[in-house]
Amino acid sequence: MPEKHKHVADKPDNAQNANAPAEETAAVVSVDTAGGAMEPSAVPATAQSGQLPGGPDTLMRKIFTGSGMVSVLAVLLALIIGGLLIASTDERVSTTAGYLFARPTDFLGAVWNAATRSYIALFQGSVFNPRGNGLALQFAPLMETLTIATPLITAGLGVALAFRAGLFNIGGQGQIIMAGIVAAWVGFALDLPVGLHLLLVLVAGIIGGAVWGGLVGLIKARTGAHEVILTIMFNYIALYFLRYLLNTPAFQRPGESNPISPILDPTAVYPQILGTQYRLHLGFVLAIAATVLVWWLLNRSTVGFEFRAVGANPKAAQTAGINVSRSTILVMALAGGLAGMAGVAQVAGTEKVLTDGVAATYGFDAITVALLGRSTPWGTFAAGLLFGAFRAGAVQMQIQTGTPIDIVLVVQSLIVLFIAAPPLVRAVFGLNPRKKKSTPKKGSKTGSRETAQAAAGGAA
Amino acid sequence: MKTSLRATLKRGSMAGMATVGATALLLTACGAAPETGGSTEAATDYTGCIVSDSGGFDDQSFNQSSYEGLKKAEKDLGIKVNQVESKTNNDFEPNLRAMVTAGCDLTVTVGFLLGDATKTQAEANPDSHFAIVDFAYETPIENVKPIIYDTAQAAFMAGYLAAGTTKTGTVATFGGIKIPTVTIFMDGYADGVKYFNEQKGKDVKLLGWNKEAQDGSFTGDFEKQDVGKQLTQNFLDQGADIVMPVAGPVGKGAGAALTEAKAAGKDVKLIWVDSDGFLTAPEYKDIMLSSVMKKMGEAVEDVVKEDKDGNFNNDPYVGTLENDGVSLAPFHGFDAEVPAELKTELEQIKKDIIDGKLKVESAASPKA
Numbered sequence: 113m114p115e116k117h118k119h120v121a122d123k124p125d126n127a128q129n130a131n132a133p134a135e136e137t138a139a140v141v142s143v144d145t146a147g148g149a150m151e152p153s154a155v156p157a158t159a160q161s162g163q164l165p166g167g168p169d170t171l172m173r174k175i176f177t178g179s180g181m182v183s184v185l186a187v188l189l190a191l192i193i194g195g196l197l198i199a200s201t202d203e204r205v206s207t208t209a210g211y212l213f214a215r216p217t218d219f220l221g222a223v224w225n226a227a228t229r230s231y232i233a234l235f236q237g238s239v240f241n242p243r244g245n246g247l248a249l250q251f252a253p254l255m256e257t258l259t260i261a262t263p264l265i266t267a268g269l270g271v272a273l274a275f276r277a278g279l280f281n282i283g284g285q286g287q288i289i290m291a292g293i294v295a296a297w298v299g300f301a302l303d304l305p306v307g308l309h310l311l312l313v314l315v316a317g318i319i320g321g322a323v324w325g326g327l328v329g330l331i332k333a334r335t336g337a338h339e340v341i342l343t344i345m346f347n348y349i350a351l352y353f354l355r356y357l358l359n360t361p362a363f364q365r366p367g368e369s370n371p372i373s374p375i376l377d378p379t380a381v382y383p384q385i386l387g388t389q390y391r392l393h394l395g396f397v398l399a400i401a402a403t404v405l406v407w408w409l410l411n412r413s414t415v416g417f418e419f420r421a422v423g424a425n426p427k428a429a430q431t432a433g434i435n436v437s438r439s440t441i442l443v444m445a446l447a448g449g450l451a452g453m454a455g456v457a458q459v460a461g462t463e464k465v466l467t468d469g470v471a472a473t474y475g476f477d478a479i480t481v482a483l484l485g486r487s488t489p490w491g492t493f494a495a496g497l498l499f500g501a502f503r504a505g506a507v508q509m510q511i512q513t514g515t516p517i518d519i520v521l522v523v524q525s526l527i528v529l530f531i532a533a534p535p536l537v538r539a540v541f542g543l544n545p546r547k548k549k550s551t552p553k554k555g556s557k558t559g560s561r562e563t564a565q566a567a568a569g570g571a572a
Numbered sequence: 573m574k575t576s577l578r579a580t581l582k583r584g585s586m587a588g589m590a591t592v593g594a595t596a597l598l599l600t601a602c603g604a605a606p607e608t609g610g611s612t613e614a615a616t617d618y619t620g621c622i623v624s625d626s627g628g629f630d631d632q633s634f635n636q637s638s639y640e641g642l643k644k645a646e647k648d649l650g651i652k653v654n655q656v657e658s659k660t661n662n663d664f665e666p667n668l669r670a671m672v673t674a675g676c677d678l679t680v681t682v683g684f685l686l687g688d689a690t691k692t693q694a695e696a697n698p699d700s701h702f703a704i705v706d707f708a709y710e711t712p713i714e715n716v717k718p719i720i721y722d723t724a725q726a727a728f729m730a731g732y733l734a735a736g737t738t739k740t741g742t743v744a745t746f747g748g749i750k751i752p753t754v755t756i757f758m759d760g761y762a763d764g765v766k767y768f769n770e771q772k773g774k775d776v777k778l779l780g781w782n783k784e785a786q787d788g789s790f791t792g793d794f795e796k797q798d799v800g801k802q803l804t805q806n807f808l809d810q811g812a813d814i815v816m817p818v819a820g821p822v823g824k825g826a827g828a829a830l831t832e833a834k835a836a837g838k839d840v841k842l843i844w845v846d847s848d849g850f851l852t853a854p855e856y857k858d859i860m861l862s863s864v865m866k867k868m869g870e871a872v873e874d875v876v877k878e879d880k881d882g883n884f885n886n887d888p889y890v891g892t893l894e895n896d897g898v899s900l901a902p903f904h905g906f907d908a909e910v911p912a913e914l915k916t917e918l919e920q921i922k923k924d925i926i927d928g929k930l931k932v933e934s935a936a937s938p939k940a
Contacts, residue, residue: 237670256666355792359750367710369752369935370684391665462662467685469626472660507663507670510656517657 180491183484185537186530187498194523195227198515202226230515237508238501248389253504255390259462261500263288263454263474265399268481268492269406270325270450274339275487276410277443278423283328283343285475286350287321287448291455293354294320296373296466297363299380299459309379310460314398317456318449324350325448326441333437339444347475355468363466373466382461395457400493402453407489409446419443451475480524483531499524620645620876621654621676623667625683627794628657632853633820633846634753634868635682638705641872642680648873649880664689672697678879680872683707684751690716701884703875705868706753708888708938717884719871721891723753724760724934725925726864726898727816729918730843731764733862733900734814735776736914739839744779744807746789746800746826748819752936757818757845757864759783759934767921767930779807786935791822800825808833808840814861816843823849827856834859841906848901863901871897890938894926 199205205226208219236242238257244250267284274281295317304312328342357363358371365374382393410416421429422439430436458470481499485491506520530537622642624631629639639655646653654674656667664681668689671679679700681690684707691709694702694716701715708718734743745761747754758781765778780803781788791799800822804815808829815830817823823844830840842849842856844863849856871889878884891897900918903910924930 260662260666352792355749371749371751372684372687375688458662462665465688467661469661469685472662504666507656507666511654511670511674517659521659 180486182534182537183486183491183495183531185541186527187484189530189537189540190523190526191231193526194519195231196223197522198230198519199223199226201516226513230509230513230519233509233512233515234502234505234520236505236512238505241508252390253508255386255392256504257497257501258396259391259393259500260503261496262393262395262399262461263457264477264481264499265493265496266402266457267451267454267474267478268485268496269402269489270321270447270454271478271482272485272487272489272492273406273410273419273450274443274447275482276423277419277439278426279329279332279339279440279443279447281325281328281343281444281447282340282479283325283346283448283475284451284454284478285471285473286343286347287324287451288455288458288471288475289347289350289354290324291317291321291452292459292466292470293350293357295452295456296376296459296470299376300374300466301362302380303377304379306379309377310382313376313380313460314453314456317459318452321452321455322445322449325451326445328448329441329444332444333440351468354466354470358466358468371468376460376464380460381464382457391462393457393461395453395461398453399457399496402450403489403493406450410489415439415442451478454478477524480528484527616650616880617652618649618880619652619654619674619676620678620680621656621671621674622680623664623671623682623686624655624657625664625685626658626660627683627820628659629655631794631820633794634705634866637846637866637868638680638682638872641869642876644869645873645876649877651876651880661685665692668693672700677701678703678876678884680705680875684753701879703872705872712886712888714886715884717875717886718888719868719875719891720888720938721753721756721866721868721898722932722937723756723864723866723891723898724763724932724937725893726866726900727757727760728764728767728925728932729893729900729921730816730862730864731761731766731778732768732921733764733910733914733918734761734816734841734843735765735768735774736917737841737861737910738776738814740811740813741775742777742779742811743814743816744804744810744812745816745818746780746791746803746807747817748791748794748822750790754818755781755786756934756936757816758788759936760864760932761816763932763934779810779812791819791825794820794822797822797825797828801829804829808838813839814841814843816845816864818845820846824853824856827853827859830859831856844901850901850904858905860904861906862903865899865901867891867897867899888938892926893922 199222202222204222205219208215208222212219237253239254241250241253244252267288270287271281271284295313298316299309299313302309302312324346328339328346331337331342332339355371358373363373364370365372382395384390384393385397386392408416410420418429418434418439419442421432421434422436422443426436429439454474455470458472458474459466463470477499481495482492484498485493485495502520502524506517509515509520510517620642622639624635624639627633627635629635642653642655645651654671654676656671658664658667664686668679668681668686672693677700679690679693680703682705686704687707687709690702690704691713694700694713698715701717703717703719705719706721708720709716712718731743743765745758747758762778762781762783765776768774769776779789789803791803800817800819802825804817804826807815815826817826819826823842827842830842833840840859841861842859843861844850844853844856846866846868847863848865849863850860853860871891875889889897893899900922921930925932
């Protein structure tokens with residue numbers, strides 16, 4: 113396969129074969145894209161280097177030198193800017209700005225008030241609501257967060273897995289839709305006993321997503337077509353296919369012609385694991401299982417090693433005897449299967465019907481989640497929880513303070529922006545590594561570590 | 573060298589931003605501080621709430637109309653209003669649940685997509701009241717009032733008007749997505765054209781909708797205005813001179829295509845839907861023949877008022893020509909161009925429909 117993988121071939125951060133001193137430079141350089149000196153790769157460096165080279169080194173070192181810190185700082189920065197945006201749309205802030213010089217405390221107080229009120233509402237809507245009646249209701253927001261996080265986690269894992277193999281999988285949306293179609297159909301059209309029905313819904317959904325993702329892998333492996341273009345087009349095909357199906361009687365409710373499917377049979381939906389007062393369903397447990405599975409796959413299995421090798425350098429992997437085509441197809445099928453689990457979580461977990469909005473924006477949010485989680489399984493899991501919290505809290509924020517829900521989308525988008533531009537984040541927090549290059553490496557490392565610690569301390 | 577240059581640039585831009593910011597502050601920040609004082613309380617404890625579908629409250633369609641109705645109730649009746657927008661279908665249930673928890677007396681939900689979520693919450697909270705716009709349940713629910721419209725009646729008049737006004741003998745329509753609340757417009761429009769042909773022995777052609785086959789032209793969503801523009805262009809090329817887009821904001825695409833055609837010397841006209849387009853889409857004033865109005869704001873306000881006065885019931889509110897829930901908008905600028913004879917005939921049709929002498933039927937009509 114001579115030219116096909118050129119776009120990912122020039123990546124310098126090959127974790128496997130670097131030795132200690134060279135590796136530090138590589139890490140810094142790769143995370144920074146070396147100020148444009150390196151040819152940019154299709155996948156952001158922060159996403160590829162799921163685990164920073166460093167082997168048995170300490171966790172602290174990883175946190176403060178790696179892009180993990182960038183993720184945390186990106187979220188922090190996005191929240192600060194989001195807070196300013198909230199303040200800028202606040203009525204009280206604009207009134208007090210009118211007499212800023214006469215009584216500046218009013219203005220600053222109003223800014224602080226607007227931002228904190230919104231974020232407190234966000235917290236109350238996503239983690240803990242002290243006004244709830246009894247402990248069960250007080251923790252209801254947390255359960256809601258976990259529920260919304262479920263599809264984000266599995267779809268995010270799909271994207272992360274593909275990232276690790278050097279593939280930019282934008283097809284989460286289409287894979288969720290195809291899984292949703294198949295799973296929903298099995299759920300409402302077939303009549304099967306308890307247990308078997310749900311199992312079949314799950315399997316059908318995973319297969320649906322896997323086929324849709326695997327097709328992309330197949331076309332890429334056979335023809336060299338770029339996966340970004342393929343997945344985007346496949347998203348459209350899936351969406352319009354779904355819309356077509358929803359206009360056929362087979363997918364509509366008897367006697368109605370609205371594009372909405374019948375409700376899934378009770379035997380086909382995920383049981384609510386913590387009682388009926390919460391929406392939290394079995395899918396969340398499966399999402400945890402999927403995270404463990406992906407972790408095992410990437411870090412403990414031969415197949416996962418091959419994925420990472422292909423992601424690091426397909427040409428080298430080829431030379432080393434790894435079947436790159438096979439890995440490409442397999443990783444895309446697995447990614448599709450994981451996104452498929454998100455589709456099942458939608459139709460069998462929360463929605464219980466099939467509409468053309470079945471995938472919501474999970475396919476695209478999943479990309480952010482994977483980026484934020486640095487493409488590690490547990491990182492993605494945590495990022496999924498964070499985004500679930502944003503989404504759950506946004507409802508409360510809108511109701512309590514009238515903050516438009518779009519603010520949450522702005523915060524999400526800012527996070528992506530900052531993750532895509534690590535030097536920007538470092539510059540803002542005063543820990544740009546470019547300054548270090550003039551000074552001896554070892555000393556500067558400790559120095560930057562202190563700065564980072566200081567910044568983190570200040571933030572907390 | 574490179575680094576220092578960058579630093580200079582950065583410093584420069586920061587300074588620039590600071591200057592702009594400071595200027596803005598100076599311009600706005602010199603007012604006097606007001607006296608500290610108390611706040612005003614709402615006149616009543618009644619809270620009316622609304623949950624949008626994914627279109628949001630600025631969709632220039634039913635979300636917006638319903639929202640405006642509730643806002644009007646806030647002003648006229650002095651109630652408290654709580655609103656929450658859904659970004660995706662996933663938000664429906666959490667949003668509704670949050671509304672009930674927030675202590676809403678009546679929650680208005682918009683669109684058939686919210687049907688299931690509204691049902692679930694209504695059954696779980698029998699003491700709360702709900703109203704759902706543009707959707708009715710097969711079996712009525714005790715505490716949910718459907719607000720639905722027999723839009724075909726007004727669209728029938730629009731079809732007759734279009735057929736009576738066309739110069740080319742061809743009129744057209746298209747929809748956003750093929751759902752009953754859209755096709756009901758197109759059915760009525762088609763029947764109006766057909767009725768005109770029967771009465772006058774003419775052969776005015778309709779493009780974009782076949783009532784028998786229940787199939788026609790759709791843009792595929794309520795967002796892509798360029799697709800609406802393209803479709804309209806196609807209709808113009810096929811000889812149509814009056815177009816009725818039933819696609820919310822996509823109607824603006826039709827407006828754009830028709831404006832271009834008019835600038836090129838063609839005599840073309842637009843029929844708006846939902847609201848009086850002469851007022852809500854004034855940029856197309858000079859091609860706006862009329863509008864098929866669906867008065868959702870008024871209905872929402874009425875339902876809120878009823879509920880506030882303790883007269884809630886779950887009988888569907890059906891907007892018709894008779895109760896003025898649907899109607900044909902005034903001709904405004906085209907008033908002089910519509911022949912007096914045609915105006916009388918339209919009045920007669922309206923009367924006949926109200927009296928039941930003239931039956932307008934659509935597969936999507938509300939079942940009585």
